[in-house]
Amino acid sequence: MTAALTIDGIGVAFAGFKAVDGVSLVIEEGELRVLLGANGAGKTTLMDLVSGRTRATEGHVFLYDREITNRDEHQIARAGLGRKFQIPSVFKELSVRANLEVASCRNPHVFANLRFGFSRAQRRRVDEVLALIDLGDTADQPAANLSHGQTQWLELGMLIVQDPKVLLLDEPTAGMTQAETHKTAEIIKSLRGQHSIIVVEHDMAFVREIAERITVLHLGRVLAEGDLASIETNEDVRRAYLGAAAGHG
Amino acid sequence: MLEIIFIGLSVGSILLLVALGLAITYGAMGVINMAHGEMVMLGAYTTVMAGIWLHLGFLASIPLAFVVTALVGLAIERVVVRRLYGRLLDTLLATWGIAILLQQAVRLEFGLSFFGKHIRGLGPGLQNVTVPPALTGAIMVGGEDVNVYRLFIIGVTAALTALTWFIMYRTDIGIQVRAIMRNPRMAAACGVNVQRINALTFAYGSGLAGIAGVMMSGFKTVFPDMGTSMVVDGFLVVVVGGVGSLLGAVFSAGLLGQVDGSVASLTNDVLARAVVFGLVILIIVIRPTGLFSFKGR
Amino acid sequence: MTIQRRLDYLCYAIFIVAILLVPLLLGDFWINRMSKFLVYGMLGVAVSLCWGYAGILNLGQGLFFGAGAYMLAMSLKLLSNTSMQQGSDTPVPDFMLWNAQPGAPTELCCINHGSWLWLPFQSQWFGILMGILLPVTLALILGLIVFRKRIAGVFVSIITLALVLLVRLVLIDAQPLTNGFNGLTDLGTLTILGYQFDAYGLGTYYLIAVSLALVLIGARMLVETRAGLILQAIRDDQNRVRYLGFDVPVYQLFFFTVSAGIAGYAGMLYVVAAEFASPTFMDLAYSITMVVWAAVGGRASLLGACIGAILINIVAATVSETQSFMEAWKAVIGLVFVLVVLYLPRGLAGLASDIGERIEARAAARAATGSQAAAMVAASRRAP
Numbered sequence: 031m032t033a034a035l036t037i038d039g040i041g042v043a044f045a046g047f048k049a050v051d052g053v054s055l056v057i058e059e060g061e062l063r064v065l066l067g068a069n070g071a072g073k074t075t076l077m078d079l080v081s082g083r084t085r086a087t088e089g090h091v092f093l094y095d096r097e098i099t100n101r102d103e104h105q106i107a108r109a110g111l112g113r114k115f116q117i118p119s120v121f122k123e124l125s126v127r128a129n130l131e132v133a134s135c136r137n138p139h140v141f142a143n144l145r146f147g148f149s150r151a152q153r154r155r156v157d158e159v160l161a162l163i164d165l166g167d168t169a170d171q172p173a174a175n176l177s178h179g180q181t182q183w184l185e186l187g188m189l190i191v192q193d194p195k196v197l198l199l200d201e202p203t204a205g206m207t208q209a210e211t212h213k214t215a216e217i218i219k220s221l222r223g224q225h226s227i228i229v230v231e232h233d234m235a236f237v238r239e240i241a242e243r244i245t246v247l248h249l250g251r252v253l254a255e256g257d258l259a260s261i262e263t264n265e266d267v268r269r270a271y272l273g274a275a276a277g278h279g
Numbered sequence: 280m281l282e283i284i285f286i287g288l289s290v291g292s293i294l295l296l297v298a299l300g301l302a303i304t305y306g307a308m309g310v311i312n313m314a315h316g317e318m319v320m321l322g323a324y325t326t327v328m329a330g331i332w333l334h335l336g337f338l339a340s341i342p343l344a345f346v347v348t349a350l351v352g353l354a355i356e357r358v359v360v361r362r363l364y365g366r367l368l369d370t371l372l373a374t375w376g377i378a379i380l381l382q383q384a385v386r387l388e389f390g391l392s393f394f395g396k397h398i399r400g401l402g403p404g405l406q407n408v409t410v411p412p413a414l415t416g417a418i419m420v421g422g423e424d425v426n427v428y429r430l431f432i433i434g435v436t437a438a439l440t441a442l443t444w445f446i447m448y449r450t451d452i453g454i455q456v457r458a459i460m461r462n463p464r465m466a467a468a469c470g471v472n473v474q475r476i477n478a479l480t481f482a483y484g485s486g487l488a489g490i491a492g493v494m495m496s497g498f499k500t501v502f503p504d505m506g507t508s509m510v511v512d513g514f515l516v517v518v519v520g521g522v523g524s525l526l527g528a529v530f531s532a533g534l535l536g537q538v539d540g541s542v543a544s545l546t547n548d549v550l551a552r553a554v555v556f557g558l559v560i561l562i563i564v565i566r567p568t569g570l571f572s573f574k575g576r
Numbered sequence: 577m578t579i580q581r582r583l584d585y586l587c588y589a590i591f592i593v594a595i596l597l598v599p600l601l602l603g604d605f606w607i608n609r610m611s612k613f614l615v616y617g618m619l620g621v622a623v624s625l626c627w628g629y630a631g632i633l634n635l636g637q638g639l640f641f642g643a644g645a646y647m648l649a650m651s652l653k654l655l656s657n658t659s660m661q662q663g664s665d666t667p668v669p670d671f672m673l674w675n676a677q678p679g680a681p682t683e684l685c686c687i688n689h690g691s692w693l694w695l696p697f698q699s700q701w702f703g704i705l706m707g708i709l710l711p712v713t714l715a716l717i718l719g720l721i722v723f724r725k726r727i728a729g730v731f732v733s734i735i736t737l738a739l740v741l742l743v744r745l746v747l748i749d750a751q752p753l754t755n756g757f758n759g760l761t762d763l764g765t766l767t768i769l770g771y772q773f774d775a776y777g778l779g780t781y782y783l784i785a786v787s788l789a790l791v792l793i794g795a796r797m798l799v800e801t802r803a804g805l806i807l808q809a810i811r812d813d814q815n816r817v818r819y820l821g822f823d824v825p826v827y828q829l830f831f832f833t834v835s836a837g838i839a840g841y842a843g844m845l846y847v848v849a850a851e852f853a854s855p856t857f858m859d860l861a862y863s864i865t866m867v868v869w870a871a872v873g874g875r876a877s878l879l880g881a882c883i884g885a886i887l888i889n890i891v892a893a894t895v896s897e898t899q900s901f902m903e904a905w906k907a908v909i910g911l912v913f914v915l916v917v918l919y920l921p922r923g924l925a926g927l928a929s930d931i932g933e934r935i936e937a938r939a940a941a942r943a944a945t946g947s948q949a950a951a952m953v954a955a956s957r958r959a960p
Contacts, residue, residue, distance in 0.1 A: 081819065102823075103818045103819055104818050104819075104820075104821050104822055104823050104824070105821075107818070107819050107820055107821035108821040112819070112820075113819050115815075115816075115819075119813045119815060119816040120812075120813065120816065121808070121809040121812035121813055121816065122812050122813075123808065123811075123812050124805070124808060124809060124812065128805060128809075129809075131802075131805065132805055132806055132809045132817070132820065133820050135802055135806065135822075138821050138822045138823060139823075139826075140803050140826050140827050140830045141803075143801060143802035143803035143806060144798070144801050144802075144803050145801055145802060146797075146800060146801055146802075148802070185816075188816075188820065192820065192821070311730065359914060359918065362918055363917070363918070367729065367730050368633050368729070368730060368733065369917050369921065371633075371730070371733070372864075372867065372868070372871060372913065372917050373913070373914050373917040373918065375864055375868075375910075375913065376868075376909075376910040376911065376912075376913030376914035376917070377910065377914060378910070379906055379907065379909060379910030379913070380907055380910035380911055380914070382906075383903055383904070383906050383907035383910065384907065386903055387903055387904060387907065390904075393904070403903075507860065507861070508860075511737065511738075511741065511860060514734060515734070515738060518731070518734055547749070549745050549748060549749045550745070550746075550749055552741075552745055553742050553745040553746050553749065556738045556739070556741055556742035556745070557742055559738050560735055560738050560739060560742070563727070563731055563734065563735055563738075564721055564722070564725055564727065564735070567725065567727050567731050
């Protein structure tokens with residue numbers, strides 16, 4: 031097996047507070063990893079560090095053999111790492127199809143894009159993804175008209191069009207109905223094998239549906255790693271996360 | 280040296296006088312009110328008109344100008360600004376339209392000049408205001424001649440700044456304004472009547488501009504376009520200081536005033552303004568959020 | 577191609593034919609006026625490209641317009657008779673001689689500090705070249721700093737506003753070089769391949785009309801490219817575009833610079849039609865007025881913004897025959913502007929497209945029977 035994403039001892043401190051403190055993770059090619067952790071455990075910050083939003087003060091990140099530590103966001107994205115945000119962000123004034131077309135531009139340079147239309151291969155890819163995320167009927171409507179769930183799928187679709195090596199999905203089911211959550215799980219499962227995926231999630235039903243391996247973060251450190259059963263029976267995790275979750279409920 | 284510092288202080292206090300109202304409307308409400316300069320203009324004209332028609336003295340015009348401009352501000356908020364919350368650039372453009380309207384209203388004497396009727400004190404011409412003799416002349420401070428009227432402006436600015444600080448940080452209304460500043464939706468959820476507070480804030484900010492207008496009328500000629508350059512200066516002060524920061528506005532008005540004053544004494548007024556603009560661009564580029572800023576929403 | 581887009585292209589075609597035919601109906605005086613208004617139309621295109629498509633509200637568009645205008649005006653000034661009658665072999669601007677120190681040399685190289693900057697402008701082509709190059713370079717430098725620092729929204733507006741006022745003051749302060757407040761007047765005539773572009777002639781009108789047509793078509797083509805699509809995506813959500821792997825500042829910079837180039841070109845054309853260049857081009861009011869035109873016409877429509885600029889000016893010129901009417905017109909503009917922002921945020925172009933859609937839907941309803949069928953047709957119209 032080859033490692034698709036290697037996070038090696040990464041960390042960052044905000045005004046002395048270590049939000050992520052020396053986290054190491056290895057995601058194998060084609061693996062689907064779920065990241066768990068209570069609020070403030072450092073999940074989103076970890077995503078920020080990997081995707082270039084936040085600069086790391088220590089450690090390294092590799093995408094396959096290539097070091098991407100502290101590169102600009104667009105460089106990391108071009109290297110093959112796609113990220114979906116917690117609050118879905120799409121281009122509201124553009125049509126659903128145009129949203130995907132923007133993502134399908136292979137060459138990021140402005141002068142390379144001074145041309146009209148898209149190649150047949152690109153259009154086919156956009157159609158495929160439209161079918162996958164089930165937005166074929168609304169392809170020509172502005173993205174602003176989509177429901178919350180559909181918007182999430184569209185953003186997911188934009189990443190899929192790009193065919194990234196590694197996908198970071200930050201709470202892809204946030205705010206979704208049960209049916210929508212289920213469908214999202216289907217989409218993510220269909221990507222398994224072709225992409226290496228990290229999913230940050232709170233919804234345990236969803237996690238049970240998709241999870242193979244789980245990593246639990248707590249206070250900026252890796253608390254435990256293993257399959258679903260071992261995590262659910264892990265005493266540390268119970269105390270740190272499930273206990274906290276019970277406290278919420 | 281002392282003289283230059285004093286001139287800077289005096290320029291800075293005028294800047295702050297104009298910027299104070301903007302700091303509140305922009306900071307608290309996220310509204311770029313391009314008609315703010317016209318509020319200053321209306322304040323100045325209120326002084327002119329009060330002198331001609333009501334035989335009110337200069338000092339008595341201060342509360343009157345506050346009331347007049349606050350009411351105009353209230354009307355603008357009710358009719359236009361209220362519909363545009365959250366659309367920052369649109370408010371900028373709409374209030375620009377209002378600014379032109381107000382200028383033309385004064386210049387055309389509310390349209391009466393079409394019918395050959397003229398109101399003394401209005402119209403396209405220049406107006407002047409007489410300042411009470413007690414506020415003219417100079418006194419000796421520390422071996423230097425100091426212009427009394429400039430001293431008066433510094434005093435009024437300090438008093439208004441203190442009053443604004445008191446309202447913002449020591450009253451119930453102030454805490455509601457600050458809540459809206461940070462997060463209007465949350466404030467509304469906590470029972471703050473956001474619409475009412477916004478209207479009051481806007482009226483207060485406009486009223487402050489009106490007082491600034493009275494002060495201006497004491498040492499500048501009064502004419503319909505006088506507000507245009509002031510609103511720009513005011514914004515630069517607010518943006519450099521950091522949106523929503525009263526302390527920032529005070530500090531940046533002081534800074535820009537000193538720079539303007541000292542460059543002007545070395546070269547000329549035009550270059551001094553150019554240097555101030557350059558400095559402002561530099562500061563915004565280096566610190567887009569301003570010198571004193573908090574993370575708001 | 578959708579019907580909507582076909583109608584859109586039809587409007588472009590009608591507009592271009594219209595501006596080419598208009599001189600048949602007008603006398604010399606109005607031809608000159610229309611020449612200027614078409615230049616304003618070009619400014620509308622520049623503003624719409626920058627504001628409507630890139631989402632950058634540049635309140636200093638006058639900087640680029642003025643830069644273009646001054647560059648050409650400097651060349652034309654040296655071509656003017658007024659620069660020739662000074663007893664020197666080479667032309668020297670008359671105001672420089674008026675302002676010269678007693679006993680100063682009367683040669684352009686050294687009449688005052690900095691007058692040598694005028695030397696290359698003895699060639700008209702240098703002025704023309706700089707008329708594009710200077711605004712583009714300014715935009716590149718400004719954009720590079722602003723967009724790399726991820727400065728956005730109102731802060732860009734304030735920086736551009738402060739910059740145009742800064743340049744205006746420097747221009748006024750450099751009175752010996754620029755003639756200060758008075759600007760450059762008494763200009764010579766632009767001559768290309770032996771043809772003289774007289775401000776009141778048809779030649780100038782067609783130079784401007786054809787330029788506008790080309791700029792309009794070019795800008796439209798630009799926003800139809802993939803890059804244009806990406807630009808609109810950036811306007812909607814910068815961050816998302818960044819995380820899709822695009823270098824956002826480069827795109828913003830590109831379109832900002834193109835917009836500046838158009839404004840600079842417009843500035844040059846304005847000098848040809850108006851025969852002067854003045855610091856008023858860099859007044860705050862001038863730059864905001866351009867934005868007003870674009871907003872009234874429709875910021876998100878290149879053609880709409882262009883027509884908005886032309887229409888407002890035609891109406892203004894028609895009603896403002898007397899001074900007091902002109903002042904009243906300003907008040908009307910203020911009012912119109914408030915109303916447009918409040919009730920027509922997409923401007924006249926938005927209104928036109930809404931009306932077009934409604935007519936289309938009604939026609940479809942008449943063709944089909946029953947309201948449900950009509951809705952289906954209306955829906956299928958949206959499909960490619």
